[in-house]
Amino acid sequence: MKLSALGDIVHASVAIQFIRKHIANAHISWFCDARFEQIARLLAGVDEVVALPLKDKKFLKSFGILRQKQGQFDIIIDLQGLLKSALVSRSLGKNIFGFDRFSTKEGLASIFYTHKYSCNYNKNIILRNLELCAFALNFSFDEKEILTKEPCFLKNSRIPNKNSRISSKKILIAPFASESSKCYAHFASVIKGAKEFAQCFLVAGSEIEREKATKLASSGATLLAPLDLAQILEFMDTCDLIIGNDSGITHLAWAQNYATITLFGNRSGARNAFATPKNLIIQATPKHKIDAFHIDKSDFCINDIDPAQIIAKAKGLCDA
Incomplete structure (x- = not known):
């Protein structure tokens, strides 16, 4: 249930x-x-x-x-x-x-x-x-x-899988989340740094998200056409890395055993994600001690994460 x-x-x-x-x-x-x-x-x-x-x-x-x-x-x-x-x-x-x-x-x-x-x-x-x-x-x-878990979700075959990989590395960025305090504000800098070693793609859902993603794409990323969740799973299968906030997309990537970097601010990464050698967590320092019973939604400490840290970890995972 x-x-x-x-x-x-x-x-x-x-x-x-x-x-x-x-x-x-x-x-x-x-x-x-x-x-x-x-x-x-x-x-x-x-x-x-x-x-x-x-x-x-x-x-x-x-x-x-x-x-x-x-x-x-x-x-x-x-x-x-x-x-x-x-x-x-x-x-x-x-x-x-x-x-x-x-x-x-x-x-x-x-x-x-x-x-x-x-x-x-x-x-x-x-x-x-x-x-x-x-x-x-x-x-x-x-x-x-x-x-050593198996992928948790099935996939369809409407989008080409890994057999159609292009030669360069691909990073999917999921820059949105259900709460504004969970959203990282410096993805433009991440994209600019990551495009030196990979192609960056953006996923967005609602019209509001797509408007924001269109502006973000000008940093050097490609905004994907609207995809349903099955199609997102298939696209992830062509990527080397997924980077995002504490959101359904990054958790879905973890469930499928894809490499991820998940960003956390006022919520605990140790609680809300399961770290592995290829599933990394970057945790900002919150204003107060994190307690899942009482989330301080006015704390936007996630934006204190240095884009250079994300870029360095992304390059390490892409080169692995």
Whole structure:
């Protein structure tokens, strides 16, 4: 159970292959908001995706869908830990596993769980999700297993894959995020430095993002045409590196085992990303101690990151 948003769904995606590893014949249903149905349907190892139009406030339709699914599951795992996801879980059955009231942002959600797991809310989110699944399904895992994970999402074949690589290096830059305090303001300088050893491409979603990206492209990058998430996955497969803010795009790249550099400011990179030799985190120094329960959205310390640091790490990954 991971209803929204994109980054949250991606963070939970790795749990599927761990479940499959220990319970090979499990039938896995994934509940998500209808706005994220496309990415959920690309999840590798999921048997069924159930899309609920909750964000569009179609509550009667959502209730009807849930009613049809009621009583069909032996175990229900709420990885999101919000009141909304807890209510959805409770409508499906009674054998529900979730975080206890001290371990999730909306502690009230825990009253709907049959089995409650205690885990520091500031702990790495990938580990939190895996630990809850392990608790629910009675298996154990080693963090080193994450380093050898399989790609979490399927891809289509509408865009050429790595066989069509051009000779020069390619970097995809994802300069946007859901919160302004998560957005790095100096990508123009990064592009100017990185274009000395790679071609830079920009991805943007909304019209507002595309307007900003058009200006950013003048620094020496190519703005991609609008792509859906499946197409973005395919384009990533032709790239040597993805650089971006703490956003769904960079987390998606991590899930697919692509090299990444993810930038963090007022949020913890140690919590919201899983570092590997090819998945680097650059953390700015926030004004106050970072606490996932209380995010200071007025802190734009992400902009204190030196573009030269990003460029140097990008060159190292591209040369690896």
